[in-house]
Amino acid sequence: xxxxKISLSFNYGDRRITDIAKEFALQSVIEKQEMxxxxxxxxxxxxxxxxxxAECVSYSDYDVSEWVVYFxxxxxxxxxxxxxxxxxxxxxxxxxxxxxxNGDISNEEGYxxxxxxxxxxxxxxxxxxxxxxxAAAYMRLLFENHGVxxxxxxxxxxxxxxxxxxxxxxxxxxxxxxxxxxxxxxxTIRTPRVTIMNYxxxxxxxxxxxxxxxxxxxxxxENGKPxxxxxxxxxxxxxxxxxxxxxxxxxxxxxxxxYINNGLRPDVWWVDAGWYxxxxxxxxxxxxxxxxxxxxxxxxxxxxxxxxxDIKFLLWFEPERAVPDTKLYNEHPEWFxxxxxxxxxxxxxxxxxxxxxxxxxxxxxxxxVGNLLKDSGxxxxxxxxxxxxxxxxxxxxxxxxxxxxxxxxxxGYLRYWDGLKEMNPGLIIDSCAGGGRRNDxxxxxxxxxxxxxxxxxxxxxxxxxxxxxxxxxxxxxxAHNMNWDYxxxxxxxYAYHTALTxxxxxMIVHDADEEAFALARxxxxxxxxxxxxMIDGDYYPLTACRRNPEDVYAMQxxxxxxxxxxxxxxxxxxxxxxxxxxxxxxxxxxxxYIFTDKERNITHIxxxxxxxxxxxxHKLEKRTxxxxxxxxxxxKNGK
Numbered sequence: 001x002x003x004x005k006i007s008l009s010f011n012y013g014d015r016r017i018t019d020i021a022k023e024f025a026l027q028s029v030i031e032k033q034e035m036x037x038x039x040x041x042x043x044x045x046x047x048x049x050x051x052x053x054a055e056c057v058s059y060s061d062y063d064v065s066e067w068v069v070y071f072x073x074x075x076x077x078x079x080x081x082x083x084x085x086x087x088x089x090x091x092x093x094x095x096x097x098x099x100x101x102n103g104d105i106s107n108e109e110g111y112x113x114x115x116x117x118x119x120x121x122x123x124x125x126x127x128x129x130x131x132x133x134x135a136a137a138y139m140r141l142l143f144e145n146h147g148v149x150x151x152x153x154x155x156x157x158x159x160x161x162x163x164x165x166x167x168x169x170x171x172x173x174x175x176x177x178x179x180x181x182x183x184x185x186x187x188t189i190r191t192p193r194v195t196i197m198n199y200x201x202x203x204x205x206x207x208x209x210x211x212x213x214x215x216x217x218x219x220x221x222e223n224g225k226p227x228x229x230x231x232x233x234x235x236x237x238x239x240x241x242x243x244x245x246x247x248x249x250x251x252x253x254x255x256x257x258x259y260i261n262n263g264l265r266p267d268v269w270w271v272d273a274g275w276y277x278x279x280x281x282x283x284x285x286x287x288x289x290x291x292x293x294x295x296x297x298x299x300x301x302x303x304x305x306x307x308x309x310d311i312k313f314l315l316w317f318e319p320e321r322a323v324p325d326t327k328l329y330n331e332h333p334e335w336f337x338x339x340x341x342x343x344x345x346x347x348x349x350x351x352x353x354x355x356x357x358x359x360x361x362x363x364x365x366x367x368x369v370g371n372l373l374k375d376s377g378x379x380x381x382x383x384x385x386x387x388x389x390x391x392x393x394x395x396x397x398x399x400x401x402x403x404x405x406x407x408x409x410x411x412g413y414l415r416y417w418d419g420l421k422e423m424n425p426g427l428i429i430d431s432c433a434g435g436g437r438r439n440d441x442x443x444x445x446x447x448x449x450x451x452x453x454x455x456x457x458x459x460x461x462x463x464x465x466x467x468x469x470x471x472x473x474x475x476x477x478x479a480h481n482m483n484w485d486y487x488x489x490x491x492x493x494y495a496y497h498t499a500l501t502x503x504x505x506x507m508i509v510h511d512a513d514e515e516a517f518a519l520a521r522x523x524x525x526x527x528x529x530x531x532x533x534m535i536d537g538d539y540y541p542l543t544a545c546r547r548n549p550e551d552v553y554a555m556q557x558x559x560x561x562x563x564x565x566x567x568x569x570x571x572x573x574x575x576x577x578x579x580x581x582x583x584x585x586x587x588x589x590x591x592x593y594i595f596t597d598k599e600r601n602i603t604h605i606x607x608x609x610x611x612x613x614x615x616x617x618h619k620l621e622k623r624t625x626x627x628x629x630x631x632x633x634x635x636k637n638g639k
Contacts, residue, residue: 006067006194007088008054013080020044024052035217036060049075050183062213068153068193073183081182081400086175087194093143096170098122098162099203101136101469104436104453108547111453111466115142118170124160125177129390129406130433131155131440138441138473140206141170146199147206151473153193153442156410157390178393178403189407193442204585208538211475215535218445219476220428227428227448227476229531230312230503231524233259234270235510243282244316245274248294249301256305258510262517264524268380269306270505272316275299283386285318286326288369290376303377312379314430314450319365320354320385320413328354335361337405339391353392356416357408366419373424381420382450385433417446439474450478450503458484460498461572465547467501471539471555478503481523485549485573486623490516493599496523497570497625502534526598526627530566533557537565540585549574552620558586564631573623583615584608584630592633597626605633 009018017023024044031039040056053070067087073079096118103126104110116122118141127134137152141162150172152158157177165171174194183189197213199206220227235255239246256269274282277291290298299315306313322329322336329336329352336352356362373381393406421427431443435453452470456462457480470477479499483489491508496519499505504527508520537557545553549572558565569580587593587608595604606616618626 005089006056006065006196008052008069008086009088010085011081011083012050020052033057037217045074048079049073049077049185050079059213059217061216062209063198064195064213066153066193066195069191070188071183071190072188073185076185078185079183081180082189083180084175085179085191086173087191088174089172089194089196090165091141091143091148091170091172092168093141093146093170094168095144096164096168097142099140099142100124101138103132103134103136104439104455105133106434106437106455108456108459108462110455111469113469118162118164120164122162124162126157126159128388128437129157129393130388130437131158131443133437135160136469136473137439140203141172142203142206146201147203149195149197149199149206149210151195151197151441153195153440153445154191154410155413155438155440155443156406158192158440176403176407178406180400180402181404181407182400183404187404187408188411189404190411192440195441204538204540207472210473211471211539214473214475218441220448222426226535228267229528229535230267230450230478231264231528232268232270232314232450232478232503232505233264233266233508233510234272234505236272236507241274241280243274244272245278245280245282247271247275249297252302253305255510256309256311260309262512262514263521264506264508264517265309266311268312268314268503269302270314271299271302272382273318273384275315284323284326286322286328288317288319288328288372299372299376299378306379307377312428313377314380314382315373315376315378316382316384317369318384318386319369319416320356320389321351321387322354323350323352332361332364337392337396339395351387353387353389355405355409356412357405358412362412362416362419365416366423370420370423373420373427378424379426380428380430380450381424382430382432383417385438387434414442414446421446444474448476448503449474452477456484458482460485460494460570461547461549461551461553463498464553464570465545468541468545470501471534471541475539476502476535478505480505481507491519493519493523494623494625496527497568497627500527500530500534500568500625500627502531504531522599529598529629530557530568530627533559533565538586542567542583542585548572550576552577552580554580554582556585558584560586563588563591564629566627566629568628569618569620569626571620571622571624575620575622578620580618580620581615582611582618583613584611587612588632589613593630594633595628595630597628599627 024046026044028042038058042054045051051072051074057066098116101113124135139150141148159177161173163171199209215226238251276287278284303313397405429447430450431447432451479501481495481499483495537559540556542554553570556567589609591608
């Protein structure tokens with residue numbers, strides 16, 4: 001296995017500092033943490049008052065190390081210019097290949113993945129000040145007999161360079177894109193957090209080791225167990241108004257009752273943009289109070305109903321943006337950055353960016369929003385971010401402070417979330433930034449992602465490509481059962497099949513007919529069983545994923561300790577194949593397996609050897625999904 005060492009280097013004034021021990025008087029402390037984690041902290045100071053704190057967290061159950069470095073000015077004068085801060089690590093092995101993606105780029109070309117041989121320097125850079133635009137914050141170095149999973153934890157702009165060196169060595173270098181700044185007295189900046197997981201074996205081992213570590217150590221837990229699958233419902237466009245600008249106490253309570261009375265009790269009741277005063281225009285944000293005309297008693301009426309029915313209440317916010325003539329902007333204009341003359345890239349004119357790097361601002365938002373969540377009975381805080389921040393920093397930073405506003409803001413953003421969680425124990429945070437544009441690892445260790453993109457989430461072959469990344473790197477996420485490929489059609493079986501994810505929003509309307517509710521009840525039961533296996537099991541993509549409606553797409557989830565799981569086959573709407581040979585992974589060749597299609601009430605028995613070696617030829621129909629749950633056959637009772 002690779003070592004867990006990482007090296008720090010940076011420019012300080014006109015000098016390149018590579019020997020940290022020589023420049024700083026270093027001390028180290030080791031602290032035992034919960035769940036088998038160990039934290040190493042290394043601190044040091046130089047003569048000018050610049051201090052360094054490096055933290056490394058390692059895990060007893062996984063070969064994982066996570067490094068982050070903080071710089072603080074403890075002196076009475078400004079520091080010299082800090083720039084080109086890098087965290088480097090070396091890996092060895094034959095024939096290295098980098099597996100990397102382009103992130104969520106707000107069109108159908110996003111969520112693409114590439115395999116690039118490391119024959120020359122590979123440079124990855126994020127765009128627009130977002131951590132997952134232009135480059136995914138997750139990557140894998142593949143060698144002949146082992147590999148390295150890599151995660152970047154920084155909500156803003158970062159870079160990574162992967163370079164070949166002598167003796168079958170690869171250098172990974174990670175840092176801040178925007179970093180040319182002096183620090184004022186008392187200020188602290190930090191680097192991206194670099195997570196490194198070593199594994200032995202083929203790529204499937206790396207994929208599922210990462211999933212298990214993520215679910216065990218990062219995913220939100222309740223009662224000591226990973227978050228269960230969530231079935232989400234809502235009343236969307238109530239009273240014919242956009243988003244939730246027409247939501248009120250009456251139509252929300254009626255919606256909950258209608259679903260429950262028809263056999264669909266939600267796990268989550270979803271209230272998205274528009275619950276605040278905005279005159280029917282949801283982007284008019286900055287007054288984070290319930291609209292008194294529609295919610296005369298605040299949102300507590302909905303929260304109380306949800307608590308009575310054991311439903312999690314989800315509420316949407318976008319705190320980092322405000323328009324003029326709203327409460328927060330009018331009361332504290334000094335907390336906002338403007339980018340006049342710059343395109344706001346989707347958010348519209350007049351937007352101002354809240355600077356969470358200002359401590360008083362961050363404290364105010366923690367207190368105000370934290371109390372609103374508490375008073376409203378909110379279980380899931382949903383945060384959106386519908387514009388690009390980089391122009392705001394570019395136009396407001398001095399030449400000797402490039403990156404300072406961004407760094408302080410990102411630290412404030414993470415502190416804001418930590419503060420909300422401290423005020424509301426058990427709070428779940430849903431990370432959304434116009435989709436999945438800010439789902440780096442430091443964000444995701446605090447959150448789940450229930451809306452990983454704004455693109456194509458009703459187009460099955462586009463969703464398949466997106467889900468391919470999500471299952472591999474961020475294994476808890478949500479999909480909609482929508483039919484954009486079949487406009488005007490009711491929600492059908494195929495729509496449910498294409499939304500087979502750990503959390504789902506069922507788009508059935510609350511006043512649907514009994515035929516629709518009967519299908520929903522049937523497919524929810526199938527989804528529920530499969531979704532639990534998606535959390536407990538290992539993931540095996542069984543086909544390539546080309547984002548093509550002519551293709552067949554198949555995947556398997558297998559629970560190794562229990563020798564059970566499921567497989568799913570999807571034939572696209574323009575599928576050119578009338579059959580598919582299904583071959584499974586990781587079964588016991590000496591056992592027999594019962595395969596059951598619970599949607600069609602069909603059962604087969606196959607040997608593990610046949611399923612893995614020869615496969616079964618499955619007939620296909622266009623725009624159709626098939627799910628087979630399997631378990632090892634017990635010959636003692638014939639089941």
